Amino acid sequence: MMHSVADEDEPRLTGRGIRQSMSQLHTWAGLLLGWILYAMFLTGTVSYFKDELSQWMRPELAYQAQVPDQAAVAQRIADEFSRSIPGSSQWSMKLPDARNNSVYAFWRTGPRTPGSRGGFGEGYFDPATGQKVTARDTLGGDFFYRFHFQFHYMPVVWARWLAGAAAMFMLVAIISGVITHKKIFIDFFTFRWGKGQRSWLDAHNALSVFGLPFHFMITYTGLVTLMALYMPWGERVAFQTAAERQQYAAELSAFIAPGRPAGVGAPLASIEDMVRQAQDRWGRDNAGRVTAVNPGDATARVAVTRGDAGRISMSPQSMEFEGPSGRLLRVRESVGAAAETRGVLYGLHLGRFSDIVTRWLYFLVSFMGTAMVGTGLVMWTVKRRQKLPNPDHPHVGFRAVERLNVAGIAGLSIAMAAFLWANRLLPQSLAGRADWEIHVFFIAWALTLAHAFVRRPKAAWVEQLWAAAAMLALLPVLNAATTSRPLWHSLTQGDWVFVAVDLMCGALAVIHATLAIRTARRQPARKAARKPSSSPAAATASRQEGT
Amino acid sequence: MNVMVDWGRVGRLLLRILAALCGGYVLAALASVAALALPISKPQAVLTGMLASFGVYAGAVIWVFAVRTAGRAWAGLLAAAAPLALVAWMVRP
Numbered sequence: 001m002m003h004s005v006a007d008e009d010e011p012r013l014t015g016r017g018i019r020q021s022m023s024q025l026h027t028w029a030g031l032l033l034g035w036i037l038y039a040m041f042l043t044g045t046v047s048y049f050k051d052e053l054s055q056w057m058r059p060e061l062a063y064q065a066q067v068p069d070q071a072a073v074a075q076r077i078a079d080e081f082s083r084s085i086p087g088s089s090q091w092s093m094k095l096p097d098a099r100n101n102s103v104y105a106f107w108r109t110g111p112r113t114p115g116s117r118g119g120f121g122e123g124y125f126d127p128a129t130g131q132k133v134t135a136r137d138t139l140g141g142d143f144f145y146r147f148h149f150q151f152h153y154m155p156v157v158w159a160r161w162l163a164g165a166a167a168m169f170m171l172v173a174i175i176s177g178v179i180t181h182k183k184i185f186i187d188f189f190t191f192r193w194g195k196g197q198r199s200w201l202d203a204h205n206a207l208s209v210f211g212l213p214f215h216f217m218i219t220y221t222g223l224v225t226l227m228a229l230y231m232p233w234g235e236r237v238a239f240q241t242a243a244e245r246q247q248y249a250a251e252l253s254a255f256i257a258p259g260r261p262a263g264v265g266a267p268l269a270s271i272e273d274m275v276r277q278a279q280d281r282w283g284r285d286n287a288g289r290v291t292a293v294n295p296g297d298a299t300a301r302v303a304v305t306r307g308d309a310g311r312i313s314m315s316p317q318s319m320e321f322e323g324p325s326g327r328l329l330r331v332r333e334s335v336g337a338a339a340e341t342r343g344v345l346y347g348l349h350l351g352r353f354s355d356i357v358t359r360w361l362y363f364l365v366s367f368m369g370t371a372m373v374g375t376g377l378v379m380w381t382v383k384r385r386q387k388l389p390n391p392d393h394p395h396v397g398f399r400a401v402e403r404l405n406v407a408g409i410a411g412l413s414i415a416m417a418a419f420l421w422a423n424r425l426l427p428q429s430l431a432g433r434a435d436w437e438i439h440v441f442f443i444a445w446a447l448t449l450a451h452a453f454v455r456r457p458k459a460a461w462v463e464q465l466w467a468a469a470a471m472l473a474l475l476p477v478l479n480a481a482t483t484s485r486p487l488w489h490s491l492t493q494g495d496w497v498f499v500a501v502d503l504m505c506g507a508l509a510v511i512h513a514t515l516a517i518r519t520a521r522r523q524p525a526r527k528a529a530r531k532p533s534s535s536p537a538a539a540t541a542s543r544q545e546g547t
Numbered sequence: 548m549n550v551m552v553d554w555g556r557v558g559r560l561l562l563r564i565l566a567a568l569c570g571g572y573v574l575a576a577l578a579s580v581a582a583l584a585l586p587i588s589k590p591q592a593v594l595t596g597m598l599a600s601f602g603v604y605a606g607a608v609i610w611v612f613a614v615r616t617a618g619r620a621w622a623g624l625l626a627a628a629a630p631l632a633l634v635a636w637m638v639r640p
Binding site: 017018021022024025168171172175176179220223224227228230231233234235237238239240244247248251336337338339341342345 | 575576579580582583587588589590591592593594595596597598600601602604605608609612613615635638639640
């Protein structure tokens with residue numbers, strides 16, 4: 001690794017020099033956190049359909065053909081809270097909308113006393129009954145979503161720093177990748193099929209250049225989503241008083257700080273009426289979240305926030321009500337310019353504003369980003385294999401990268417499919433069932449890593465790609481066997497969430513099978529590609545393209 | 548391994564990596580604090596500094612690896628950091 005660093009003492013032509021050092025920066029920034037980036041990209045891509053995946057993973061909840069009246073649902077759940085968690089100092093519920101058929105809520109389980117902030121609870125509720133859902137215990141699509149930026153089995157803050165470091169490496173890899181390519185648009189229209197390293201390079205270029213604005217946007221906005229964690233220094237210097245901090249927090253979120261309860265009981269006024277006012281303002285299905293602080297106390301406040309549809313920005317918009325009287329205290333619909341910019345960048349990253357077409361575009365371009373990272377990782381080995389002193393016994397670093405690629409790319413597909421299999425197969429009564437779905441994901445992933453280290457790389461690739469293809473292809477079959485919502489049923493019922501997940505599994509299975517077949521046929525092509533690369537012309541060409 | 552390790556070169560590379568990872572972050576942090584001097588309200592200035600900081604960080608990393616020597620990389624970072632540090636010192640409470 002060290003001997004490939006540009007020699008500083010050697011005089012160079014400036015133009016080529018910078019391109020070479022950028023090429024090396026691109027290679028190493030891309031490789032070091034490449035597997036983490038790949039996993040972040042793929043789980044993030046899937047998360048554009050997190051709500052739909054969550055529906056698929058809770059098959060007990062009926063398909064929601066029409067969004068239920070949010071105002072009535074909010075009242076139903078609030079009544080349930082006053083029964084089940086009396087004395088809670090705060091609760092918050094996310095109302096059902098076009099993409100969600102359940103209500104996600106979290107709450108503090110007791111009054112806040114000095115020295116104790118009270119415990120937290122969370123759960124999913126059935127909009128029709130107001131009761132906790134009786135569906136299987138699962139994290140649903142939220143597992144991939146959370147994994148995307150905080151992984152698992154590690155402290156959240158460390159994990160988010162790791163995700164931030166990976167995003168920063170990505171940003172550097174994108175910029176240095178662009179500088180490396182002087183003929184970036186010509187490269188984009190060049191594709192050399194079946195030429196080993198050239199084909200990998202062309203695929204990597206095409207995937208990167210086509211989605212370049214998206215890749216840059218998604219990386220930068222990803223950093224923005226957690227910027228308060230990564231860059232807290234301005235905030236620390238600027239705000240010295242609690243009032244200043246509160247004013248700042250109001251620019252970022254619609255949450256209302258719970259004041260000191262008066263200790264005087266007063267029931268909440270009609271939540272239904274409050275949500276009704278929000279519906280009049282923002283649209284029938286476009287109330288987002290209802291939050292109450294000190295419910296049941298004379299000091300209670302209720303905030304209804306605006307939903308995701310109809311605008312890109314995630315900056316807070318809310319209506320705040322006095323709890324006992326139901327009187328509208330204020331409407332907040334604007335924040336400062338920088339806060340709005342942050343809201344738009346945040347919104348662009350999550351893509352929650354998008355309609356179904358935009359959402360699929362997000363998914364497809366993000367999928368290309370995943371493939372960009374994947375092809376980049378594979379290219380690292382393909383390129384180096386030609387220069388190995390003895391290709392039959394590569395050095396340990398090369399072998400490690402080769403095998404980590406198998407488990408990091410093909411293995412992740414298996415692990416993600418295994419997670420969905422576990423969702424259908426784990427017994428309902430299993431204690432900690434939702435956690436076990438996740439354990440299965442990691443056990444499957446660990447097995448693919450072990451497999452990648454005991455098998456020859458090519459065999460490992462082919463076997464794992466076939467395994468992933470089979471697991472994905474059989475998911476609709478498994479779904480038909482274990483639920484009352486098989487594909488033919490969903491098709492006739494117009495249950496498009498189940499139709500889409502089943503068909504998507506089929507499409508992904510085809511992609512994995514295609515890759516498996518191509519990899520299995522690869523060997524002769526790679527040998528053929530090695531000979532010309534030892535000719536002077538090809539060697540020059542490969543040098544110009546960087547390391 | 549029959550590759551001769553050139554320790555001088557390794558050291559210079561490590562200096563660059565240090566400049567990129569740590570120097571770049573410190574520069575970005577200074578920029579985010581210096582943004583408080585902007586003639587806008589405090590919350591907006593804080594957010595502006597945060598939003599821009601990742602661009603500063605990425606730019607610093609590119610600079611560190613684009614220039615010809617590790618010394619020049621550090622010199623550039625320091626030259627950019629000095630005015631930012633001065634502004635940051637002036638906006639402190």
